[in-house]
Amino acid sequence: ARVRKLFKQARQYARAYGACIIFIDELEVVGKQRVFMDAFGGSSESNSTLNQLLVEMDGLHDDAAHIVVMGAMNAREDVLDPALLRPGRFDRTITIGRPNLAERKDIFEHYAKKIQLDPAVxxxxxxRKxxxxxxxxxxNILKEAALISVRNRxxxxxYKDLSEAIERIELGVAHRLSMTQKERETTAxxxxxHLLMVYLTHPTNDVFKASIVQRGGILGVVHSIPREELYTSDGHTLRAHIRVALGGYAAEKLKYGVTSNGVSSDFENAMQIAHTMIWSYGMGGFVGDFTVIPHHQLSESLxxxxxxxxxxxxxxxIKEVEETLRREMHILDRFAQELVKRDELDYDEIVSIFQEYGKPPKSIPLPAVRTEVPA
Known part of the structure; x- marks a missing residue:
């Protein structure tokens, strides 16, 4: 009844003003695939709503009312009922991706107008962050930063408020544990x-934060993100991910000759990447995706x-990681000491220390500028 009422009203507007647009947000709620055999009867109402929407969108009416129906959703297209995607209904799809570097800058500037922002930001x-x-x-980052600013009177x-807002959203709220000096040093x-392997060897990522303050149940973290939008990863990048994951284990082993149980999640990450590279991406001696073959059909020898x-x-x-850390042991010691002393290091502080040892940061791409060439 609500769908009929909506389209009836739209036709009235269309006759009065020449055309009408119906916009349906969260389209997947009413447009998801129909279930015809539900033992609990819970799908009957949603099926009726979708059926009525399909009837109305067929446009089988005598009047010449011009109605355009648009919908938006965050889910994949395949969650919609196929009947909705037939010609004459939702037969055109426009995908809106995440903003690029230049667009993010414009979005920050737009939302920044709603708060009192330091002009120096x-x-x-x-x-880029x-x-x-x-x-x-x-x-949400700007709103969280505004709350942090208010708390600090x-x-x-x-910029510090904005950086802290990103860390709070992505890493969790900081909670200082009372750790022994040995635990602090081991965590550092x-x-x-991890920090050295990202900064010195990773081809695409950069370090924006290193911390030995507990967040979300972990004792420390190195916050690393890509320098720019990337949509594929080659073998060099995936190997770099593995090296970064193993950096903490290798540092503990080189310094103390023994490692802690803090390496478990790093091992899980490294082994998952390595397994996928060999079993799925053909980045070893075998070509093909062996995960699509039922496990029992693969020979034990294979x-x-x-x-x-x-x-x-x-x-x-791990051999590459150990060679790098041995070669740069003096820098590893320096960063561990700084983390024990300060608890956290931001990007500028990290770069400053590396520059003392003649290791400048990798270049960061600037926002793309589109130029129009006159005909």
Whole structure:
């Protein structure tokens, strides 16, 4: 009844003004695939709503009312009922992706007008720190930064507030544990190992934060994000992910000769990447995606060879990590000491220390500028 009433009203507007647009937000709620055999009868109402929407969109009416129906959703297109996507209904699809660097800068500037922002804040730098963020997430960052500024009794939001807002949203609220000095040092060396591997060896990522303050149940974290939008990862990048994951383990082993149980999640991450590279991406001695073959149809000898290649890949990566950290042990010691002393290091502080040892940061791309060429 509500759908009939909606389209009836739309036809009245169309006759009066020449045309009418119906916009349906969260289309997947009413347009999801119909269920014809529900033992609990819960699908009957949603099926009736969708059926009425399909009838109305067929446009089988005598009047010449011009009605355009538009819908928006965040889900995949395949969740919709196929009947909705037939010609004459929702037969045109427009995909809106996440904003790029230049667009994020514009979005930050738009939402920044709603708060008291320090003029010294570099919007381009802020946009680089928000890779893959949606407009809603960017708005949330500015709102969280405003709350942080108010808690600190400041009238204007500065860059530190914005940086803290991103960390709070992505990493969780900081909680200082009472740890022994040995635990603090071990955690500091662990995170310093991750930090060095990102800064010195990763082809696409950069370090924006290193911390030994507990967040979300973990004792420390190195916050690393891509320098720019990337939609594929090659073998070099995936190997770099593995090296970064193993950096904490290698640092602990080099410094103390023994490792802690804090490496468990790093091992899980590294092994998952290595397994996928060999079993799915053909980045070893075998070509093909062996995960699509039922496990019982793979021979034991083939599975053993694939697992051996996975292990060889991990061994190769850990060897590279240990060589790098041995070579830069003096820098590893320095960062561990700084983390024990300060608890946290921001991007500028990290770069400043590396520059003392003659290691400048990698270049960061500037926002693309579109130029029109006259005909």
């Amino acid at each position: 570099d919007m381009a730098r802020l946009a 928000a890779v893959y963020k949606t407009p809603a997430e960017i708005e 400041r009238d204007m939001v500065n 060396y662990h995170e310093a190992g 599975k053993e060879k694939l697992n051996m290649e996975t292990n060889n890949l991990l061994q190769s990566c």
